[in-house]
Amino acid sequence: MDLSGLFSYFVFFLVIVSVYGLLSLGLNIQWGYTKLFNIGIAGFFAVGAYTSAILTTPPAMDRVGGFNMPFLPALVIAVLLSGFIAFLIGIPTLKLKEDYLAIATIGIAETIRLFFNNEAWLANGVRGVSGIPRPFQHYITFNYNLFYLLLMVVFVIGVYLAIEKALKSPWGRVLKAIGEDETVTQAMGKNIIRYKMESLVLGSMIMGMAGSLYAHFIQFISPEVFVPMSATFLVWVMLIAGGSGSNKGALLGALVIWGLWSLTDLITNVVPVDYAVKAGAFRVIAIAIFLEVILLVRPQGILGEKSVMKAAKKQEQE
Amino acid sequence: MAILEVEDLVSGYSEVMILNGVSIHCGDNEIVSIIGPNGAGKSTLMKSIFGLISVKQGSVAFDGRSIIGMRPNQLVKLGMSYVPQEKNVFPSLTVEENLQMGAFIRNDDLTGSMDRVFELFPFIADKRKSVSGTLSGGGRQMLALGRALMLEPRLLLLDEPSAGLAPLVRDEIFEKVMEIQQSGVAILMVEQNAKKALGMSDRGYVLVMGKNRYEDTGEALLANPEVGRLYLGGA
């Protein structure tokens, strides 16, 4: 790889890190602050991506849409739709024990994936949607990927600042308090379910945003992209490694874990094809062990606050 | 000789210490009551003795031998049983199964012990096949006592055996506790029904803010005007 090849690889790498950074920030709102266990990240990511894909592509014969819609309005719709689905999931589950949300979110993610997989009329089924337009392409005279990276950075910083600001508001303090100690917050007379719902919806909207931005960058999506491993599990590892409860940690985790993941991908690519599957399996085994080791040795993550685990411990004792 | 000896006990939950130097003892075949206001740490004392929360300082000896750090399933083998304040039966198990669980560590035939329990509590004998969740409050308390007797302990720790019971049932429970004591079991009992408890006890302690404030015979505590005013609800 020559220097410019390396540079463009690096730009591409950072765009994907930004996408994961958004997913991780979204999850941090849900898990890091309010202890909502969402393992259906892939589902919200998919909804965002497919919504944008269907809305912005030119009309197609064999499926719904496209509607040739501009980038930004489509993004807004994608975000809102992700939030709406989170809202629907929240209704039956938020008033129950935390595990039910986990089971329900994995269910919705799987159902969404099956739906896109099987309903060819909607989004071409397994073959996926291609030709998703690149936003502002006509205005960009320099390296487009570099432009997209700048766009992503704007989104990530925007979301980051917005979350940080929201968390400093009274609303954010209640949110944090719920994660620290639910019973105390309840005693304070706050309607916990409402705050949890807001946290679930907000986090999922950011995941939807990540999906939309991903689709516009890669220009092609298929149900394959939204399998639990790459879209859900990695995000969890990122957040836990980075430090749940810290937005900086969420972003750092995205960078570090995607870095490791890509590095092992490079290794997988150099082994002979016969071993590719095995090498791929080995990679997942390694990341699974990595997760368990973090949980055992440094459960608060690289940048996480210790108190998160303490709160969990305290809750358990009561 | 004291079957249980607690000295300068300090213990609590994670960082918060609830007991700050409690010293009590219970003689062989004595019945001893601990009374005190809500939140004084009475249940915490029972849990600390029974190894459910770790002790920070002080000593606890059973039969002259330190039992600090022992798990409940070791303590029951030594001859100590504990009836917690609440949730003290397995609601989905039948009465008989609850009693069997009380003798989990025993491999031999349980019919003898079980018959003795049923003899003491004819009320639950009639319901031996019923699921215990359907029992009345009094029935549940009898079952919990019965379960604790299955290993024929020498010391019984009772945390508010009469809590939440109707006056008639309450008196019956107290009678049973007396009967148990007369059969040769030492009893250390926490009670809200302070007058009644002290009336039947050999000795008593008043526990306040994690320390034992008064210690005397049951009668003497009942007669103590200060204790009466502060902890027995007036004259």
Add this chain to the structure above:
Amino acid sequence: MLQLIANGIIFGSIIALGAIGLTMVYGILKFANFAHGDTMSLGAYLALLFLSLQVPFPIAVVLAIAVSIAVAILIDHYLYRFFRTTGPIILLIASVGVALFLRNVILLFWGPDLTYYSRAIHLDFEVIPGISMNSYEIGIIIVTAALIVLVHLFLKKTRIGKAMRASSDNMDLAEVVGIDTRRVIIWTWSVGTALAVFGGIMLGLENGLRPPMGWQLLLPLFAAAILGGIGQPYGAMVGGLIIGIAQEVSTGFISTAYKPAVAFIIMILVLLIRPQGIFGGSKRWI
């Protein structure tokens, strides 16, 4: 229709066997074990391994169960044990990691392709008018019925079975009365894993083996456990059959690809209407 229901009973038997273990672990260790489906796969593949070593089928089953139980207990000892005081969600995350670990170990050793226990073809025959099955399928139903009776006797008649029910009611009290709760935990993993391995092998007999076979069953397993009232083995048995039948009957109307979604929708309906499950409510096991 009759045939679909029969298929549902077969598939439901497999789900029920998996769901009983899932619900037991939930009841006693208080966490949703996301690795339970992959435990089923592990057992199925271990049986394949022993079969390939020319071990007779029944012995291969026993060996697969023994090894799987050992794996489950080791994982509990070296991993889950440390999270018992940190609450159910950390355990849940850890179990997701274990699920991925197991599935990819299988992938590493056996590869991604569909494999079968045997190449022999078992013909369907008409059992009663309108319903045909092959000999495997009849075997699945009989073995499941036998296992359910055994589980029932175990929980009702044996000391450790009763102690498991007691621990599920109230772990702290179990400790207080002198039950050896560590033994209860080992037994919980053993019984749950053994049933899961039976289920996994049956699934392998019915559909062949693929590494994600158990993971893909996770949704129906949870749906069955929740439908029956989580923590309640008897509920899980009935829940498994209901989910199995619902999934198969649904194929008469919609694409078979949606089977997991059918389980999911039933689960959501249960959560909305009766979150404690059909047998829940009084926190009983029956």
